[in-house]
Amino acid sequence: MPGCGRAWKFGDDINTDYIIAGKYKLSITDIDELSKHAMEAIMPDFSEKVKRGDFIVAGRNFGCGSSREQAPLVLKRLGIAAVIARSFARIFYRNAVNIGLPVVECEDADEIQQGDMLEVDLQKGYVKNVTQGKVYKIKPLPSDLWEILAEGGLVNYVKKHGKLPWQ
Numbered sequence: 001m002p003g004c005g006r007a008w009k010f011g012d013d014i015n016t017d018y019i020i021a022g023k024y025k026l027s028i029t030d031i032d033e034l035s036k037h038a039m040e041a042i043m044p045d046f047s048e049k050v051k052r053g054d055f056i057v058a059g060r061n062f063g064c065g066s067s068r069e070q071a072p073l074v075l076k077r078l079g080i081a082a083v084i085a086r087s088f089a090r091i092f093y094r095n096a097v098n099i100g101l102p103v104v105e106c107e108d109a110d111e112i113q114q115g116d117m118l119e120v121d122l123q124k125g126y127v128k129n130v131t132q133g134k135v136y137k138i139k140p141l142p143s144d145l146w147e148i149l150a151e152g153g154l155v156n157y158v159k160k161h162g163k164l165p166w167q
Contacts, residue, residue: 002081002102002120004130005053009114010042014058015065016092018042020074022066034070035077052079055120057112059085063092072096082120084109084127084138097145100153105139112136122146 018041020034028034039046056062056075062085063071072095075083082102086109096103104120106127112118116131120138127136141149144165151157157165 002055002122003053004117004119005055005081006051007055007057007112007114007116007118008046008050009112010056010058012059013061013064016063016068016071017065019063019071020068025068025070031073031077035074038074038078047078050078050080053081054079055118056080056083057085057109058083059110060087062088064089067091067095069095069099072099072101076101084112084120086110097148098154100149100156102149106136108136
């Protein structure tokens, strides 16, 4: 689960076409190859510079647009530890949880700057901005979604437990 990493800052209304353009989704089926194009419409060298354990930090409505599951998948494949945003599009939020990518709602996400070092603890419910010396509370995940994330996604959860968490 999330630990310590660098912040990659994006704004409001980052849609799934910005995360992974449809032109690649239709022509590239290998997730490693597809991941090389993550966020390139906004930050062309993102996939080359991001490191495992880093965080995406955004404003409101992150992941809006189409319901493509590849959007959270490419971020997870690149090693993004969590996406921290003021709010998420509902379908992106559930797709992320279902594939085991933590999504963190934080009202103070706007205070975080590009390159800040962050420490995230989902269980204790905070984002610590190590660079700025600030701690932000996060919205707790519902228990059933926390259980899915803890198992690494919905498929892993069902394989282990033989049922969905709400059954």
